[in-house]
Amino acid sequence: MKPTTTPPKTYRVKSFGCQMNVYDGERMAEMLDAQGIAPAAEGEDADLVVLNTCHIREKAAEKIYSDIGRLTKGKTQTKPPMIAVAGCVAQAEGEEIMKRSPAVSMVVGPQAYHRLPEMLDRAVQGERATDTDMPAIAKFAALPERRRIGPTAFLTVQEGCDKFCTYCVVPYTRGAEISRPYSDLVTEARKLVEAGAKEITLLGQNVSAWSGENGRGHAVGLAGLIRDIAAIDGLARIRYTTSHPADMDDDLIAAHGDTPKLMPFLHLPVQAGSDRVLKAMNRSHSVESYLKLLDRFRAARPDLALSGDFIVGFPGETDAEFEETLQLVGEVAYAQAFSFKYSPRPGTPAATMDGQVAKEVMDERLQRLQAALNRDQLAFNQNTVGRTCEVLVERKGKLPGQWLGKTPWLQSAWFEGDVQIGDLVQVELVEAGPNSLAGMLRETVAA
Ligand code: SAH
Ligand code: SF4
Ligand code: F3S
Numbered sequence: 001m002k003p004t005t006t007p008p009k010t011y012r013v014k015s016f017g018c019q020m021n022v023y024d025g026e027r028m029a030e031m032l033d034a035q036g037i038a039p040a041a042e043g044e045d046a047d048l049v050v051l052n053t054c055h056i057r058e059k060a061a062e063k064i065y066s067d068i069g070r071l072t073k074g075k076t077q078t079k080p081p082m083i084a085v086a087g088c089v090a091q092a093e094g095e096e097i098m099k100r101s102p103a104v105s106m107v108v109g110p111q112a113y114h115r116l117p118e119m120l121d122r123a124v125q126g127e128r129a130t131d132t133d134m135p136a137i138a139k140f141a142a143l144p145e146r147r148r149i150g151p152t153a154f155l156t157v158q159e160g161c162d163k164f165c166t167y168c169v170v171p172y173t174r175g176a177e178i179s180r181p182y183s184d185l186v187t188e189a190r191k192l193v194e195a196g197a198k199e200i201t202l203l204g205q206n207v208s209a210w211s212g213e214n215g216r217g218h219a220v221g222l223a224g225l226i227r228d229i230a231a232i233d234g235l236a237r238i239r240y241t242t243s244h245p246a247d248m249d250d251d252l253i254a255a256h257g258d259t260p261k262l263m264p265f266l267h268l269p270v271q272a273g274s275d276r277v278l279k280a281m282n283r284s285h286s287v288e289s290y291l292k293l294l295d296r297f298r299a300a301r302p303d304l305a306l307s308g309d310f311i312v313g314f315p316g317e318t319d320a321e322f323e324e325t326l327q328l329v330g331e332v333a334y335a336q337a338f339s340f341k342y343s344p345r346p347g348t349p350a351a352t353m354d355g356q357v358a359k360e361v362m363d364e365r366l367q368r369l370q371a372a373l374n375r376d377q378l379a380f381n382q383n384t385v386g387r388t389c390e391v392l393v394e395r396k397g398k399l400p401g402q403w404l405g406k407t408p409w410l411q412s413a414w415f416e417g418d419v420q421i422g423d424l425v426q427v428e429l430v431e432a433g434p435n436s437l438a439g440m441l442r443e444t445v446a447a
Pocket of ligand 2: 161162163164165168169170171205244
């Protein structure tokens with residue numbers, strides 16, 4: 001037992017990892033708001049800090065212990081706060097966190113955070129509590145209504161993963177694939193739009209595996225859901241992430257051609273360019289089937305921007321196999337991509353495979369891969385220079401009068417002008433950098 005404390009008046013939620021964690025962080029914040037606890041002002045101490053963690057790579061997972069240390073030693077704020085650890089590290093290492101870090105009062109997994117208020121009551125009484133249950137879908141029904149929405153919003157439609165790629169912790173930390181019900185999603189999307197969202201990104205660890213039954217009792221997949229959400233007045237843009245090549249059906253490909261609100265962007269991780277490595281990773285696609293799939297998407301939407309994820313140094317990856325990854329990158333010409341050094345994760349099959357690759361080899365491979373990806377990203381951005389396109393204004397820029405928004409292809413564009421956050425404006429792209437473009441405002445379109 002810890003001594004009893006006064007109930008927290010302010011909170012801060014720090015989310016790491018993927019967009020689904022960001023969504024969960026927002027939902028936890030909404031729950032704390034509903035308890036009458038206020039978000040701590042920028043630069044001020046919070047009475048309660050929720051660390052919403054990621055377990056995907058070792059570095060990400062270890063970060064939480066240094067964060068806890070900094071909070072308790074007064075480095076992050078003057079007074080040590082009450083600490084809750086949420087997210088995927090909580091799920092994977094809950095007991096260990098409790099043992100290793102006496103300063104932590106609550107450990108709550110990604111499927112159990114709807115119970116945070118009740119755990120908080122116990123923590124105030126001095127009781128340390130862990131909840132890493134995985135009840136099917138109970139969480140969403142128990143959460144308060146959506147609010148505090150900017151122009152872009154995330155909407156988790158599917159959780160968990162059944163793919164069991166041999167390097168990945170997600171099937172263990174997030175559990176089996178579950179689709180949220182169609183009607184709940186359409187209702188939540190409407191609420192988000194009423195609260196100001198102009199763009200909704202549908203989220204899932206394996207989002208294209210979403211399935212449900214629409215209001216007329218028909219079975220629908222992600223494309224059906226996208227089309228129905230696109231019918232919501234006031235919503236301008238839809239995106240979705242992350243997809244697995246195995247679950248991309250004809251209807252989803254068709255939706256890219258027939259649903260104008262679905263943005264011309266596809267994040268479709270391939271991970272590696274060698275069929276032998278893909279097999280060892282338990283990815284169910286080959287390089288050829290992946291490229292064929294991309295061709296079909298491009299046929300439906302010729303200006304589609306492509307994005308991907310890559311792992312270098314998977315156990316057993318040879319120099320020649322890594323070269324195949326570079327070759328694939330050269331063929332696809334991604335608009336943007338994420339790339340990582342393989343990180344052995346406890347409990348996953350790849351962690352004990354023969355042929356673990358030396359760190360220096362991974363460093364060198366990552367450098368070469370990132371140079372190629374950066375080159376393609378700059379080329380993609382340069383190719384859009386001269387085009388006038390719609391930009392959704394997301395925030396103020398660093399300089400006075402400057403604004404930052406996103407193009408349909410998810411590029412960041414800076415420009416000056418008399419606009420507001422949430423406006424959809426026509427911007428001519430005039431200069432390309434590797435990570436953003438400079439633009440000129442052409443006309444304001446009614447938001
Ligand atoms: N569901 C998505 C991505 C989930 S995790 C998919 O199937 O692609 C995001 C990315 O992290 C993965 O695409 C992969 O590139 C990377 N990743 C996952 N586990 C990893 C590990 N053990 N080491 C390095 N990178 C990893
Ligand atoms: Fe992990 Fe593979 Fe599932 Fe993606 S598809 S979350 S990489 S197991
Ligand atoms: Fe990380 Fe969990 Fe997302 S491990 S990437 S926060 S699903």
